[in-house]
Structure formats: structure tokens, C-alpha cells
Amino acid sequence: MSKYDLLITGGRVLDPANDLDEVCDIAISDGYIEKVQKEIDPSFGKSVEDWTGNWIIPGFIDTHVHVGGPRSTWDPALGHQMLALAGTTTAIDFGCIPEQIPDGLLRKGAGLNFGGIMVAIPEITIPNDHPTHDQTRHIVSDVLKRGALGIKITGGYYPFSPEITSRIFSVCNEFRAYAGYHVGTKETGSRLDGLQEVPSIIGNGRLHVAHINAYCRGSILEPDEECKQALSLLSQYEDQLVSEVHQAIPNGTQGLCDKNGEVLSDVAKNCLKLKNYEMTADGIRQAIKDGYCSVMKQTGDTVGYIKGEDALNMFEELDTNCPLSFPVNLPSSAFNLTTAKKPDGNFIVDAVATDGGSIPRNIAIDSTMALVKFGALSPLEVAIKLSYNPSKMIGLKDRGHLSEGARADITVIDPQMGKAVASYVDGDPLLKDGNILKNGGRWLVTKTGEQEAITSGLDYEILDFNSSKLYSGYKD
């Protein structure tokens, strides 16, 4: 007689929370882990899935993706499928409009656990670029009510003054809302100087600093020196900051220019400057002609890169308001930042994320596996970077490990290919044989957003950031 809904057998189970790295079987019932043990009798499983030769990690939690946000040239909700195909089981949209979360889950959902933080854009998502303290409190409580988990400031695109940046994050802290930061203010940039400004911005507060590698491209100092200084800062403020690195070489940015042809976004400007292009529409045109700059475009159900003449035509059609990509992220910086450890053996940068979703660079699993082949990470450390640490960052207590009673979210990785080949959410297959077997998904909200989640009709789950690493030990 079968005792379990599902048995996952034969795989090498990597579960850092339980210090387990062994070939084991996993018994699952009602969406939860019942048992991880060697050689469970297969007749006990209603169904048995054999993953001999593969690695089994707690489901990949991507703490930085883009499945929403003010994008006009493609449907950002395509990101759900793109993430699912990459082996993701849980993802946080790092800069959306709250209503895009249920909309995306309902239209294009691929069975993920999914939440998001709202991007703060003056006159678009918030009233202006100098909200008072009271207005800021209203903004944060409203965002949580609408079902987002917190707020992101994108200093590389919509920088605020240091004082307002500080105010927005301190109000997020007061509400125990998630606070995400792409560094840079009106006084610094999306570079090392923006990162070095973080301590003065947060005071005693808490912050998730996004994609540390993006500030170590050699804009100010040699890339190695920038990594060294970034790591030193993160170590010094380890109790207040959580962080992640993405490992894709192409970035994603915006070409929009003003009426004089000057590029507006600090990120795009930095990319042009790195290779001595003018920071103008003509500079972008030349960078496209030279093959340095690509354009991102939706084709069918996915988003990819186009180059050369096609890219140039799209840039003109969109009158510069065009999604661009430059190969500016340095593999050496991603390597340094991903593998650096504190004296106690813990990683300085908590996690590997993709900064992907509907941006076509969902390669966190592939690139982290490449670091194992290189000898820079152990197999257990793959699970630490992709699941265990991310679960702690956002306080998902019953994910990120495979203890009895944990949610049966699992990612299966083929160690030869270095790719995810299958995934399970709540013990149900999500990714199998290159196909996505689920739709919809589960909306991650705070307690304040519960009513909105109920109204949506979606399955939902309440996150309490008091139990996250971000707010661990935090007192007002």
C-alpha cells in the first residue's frame, strides 16, 4: 500500500541546512517533505520518479527577477515561463507595479511562488521625487496593501537625493517592508561610489543591495580593486545588508534620450563611457553598428537579443526608448564576489540571482554549476547560494531546505550539462522534459496585502519579514 504521494529516488541530495550530501530518496505527501532517507521501498510511493545521476537541491529561489515594471516593448509576464524553464520555484520581482503581480500570475503564470517589490518612479508609481515623511508612510502602507512586499529604488535610472533615498528605506524598515536598492543617488552613480554611499543612507536600518557585480565593472577603479572594496563594505555591514550577484555578462538597460539626444539613464551612460562612446543617441547607434550594443525583443513566447541592422531599426522605430543590452558585466567580478567568504566560512554575498525573468539571462543555475566544475564552489555551496541563503533573506522558513515538514519545492540539476532538468513545487512536477506542467502560481504577500490576495482568487502565502535575515535582530 502506498504511504507517500511521490518518491523522488536515486538523486544526490544536497541539503546544506541538514549538512546532507548523499544519494537518498525523498518521500513527499500533501506537498510536504515526509522523509529523506536511503533506499525507501519504492512500493510506498503512489508515483516514483527516478533521478539517478542528478543533483537534487531545495527549489531555486531567485531573489531578483523582472516580470513586471514599466516595459512597453514586450510582455514582462513572459518572465514566468522563462523562469520556470530555468528551474526556478520561487522568485521575487525586483521592481514592478503591484497590480502586475496578480495579472502576470493569472495570464502567464507558470506555477511559481511569486512576489514583488514596487519600483519607485516619481510621477509614475509615486507622486514626486521628494515625498515628505507622511507621504512616504502612505506610499509604503499603500504598496503593501496592494500586495507588494516592499519598495525598490533604482538609483541607476530614477535616483533620489540621498536624504529622500534614506527616508524611503527608513519607512520601509519601520513597516518591516522589503527594501531593495540598485545603488545611486543624485550625488553618486550606479557604481562603486553609489555602493559606498549605502552606510550613510541606511544609518541603523536594513537593506537588500542588488547585483553587487554591477558596481564592479571598472568604472572608477580597476575591477579587482572595486570588488575588494565592495566586499570590505559588505563585511563591515553584514548585520544590516543582504546582497546578491548575477553572473550574466549582458546587462539590461534603456536607450531613452532627451530632445538634445543625450542619454538619460546612468546605467546606459556608464556602458557607453566604458568603451569611449559618446553618451548620446549617436553613441548608441555607433555601439549597435559595432556590435557592442544589442536590443532586446519579444519573439513568440520569449525575449531575446537582436543585433546590427535589425537592432538599429528597432532603436529608430522606438525613438530611442528602446531596451538595450551591453556585455559589461565582468566574469572575473562575478567570480570574485560569488566565492568570497568571511573568516567564519559564510559567504559575504548571500546569493546568486539572475536579474532575469523576462530579461533573457536566467543563467544562475548554469553559471553556479560552472563554478563547481572550476573547483570554486562545492556542490553543497550550490544549494546555499541558490536556495538556502535566499530562503533566509526573505524569511521563507519552510523552503530552502529538505527537512521533514518543509514544502516539497525541489530543483533537479544535471551535473554534466550544468542545467536544471526538472523542478517540483508543493511536490507537484513543474518542469519536466523541457515542458512547464503548471500555470498560475502562489502570490507572496505580507499580512497587509492579504485582502488583495484573497480578492485575486489566487493561492497566496503570507511572508513575515521579522523572520527574514534582512530584519534579523532589527529593532526600531
Ligand SMILES: [Zn+2]
Ligand atoms: Zn534588476
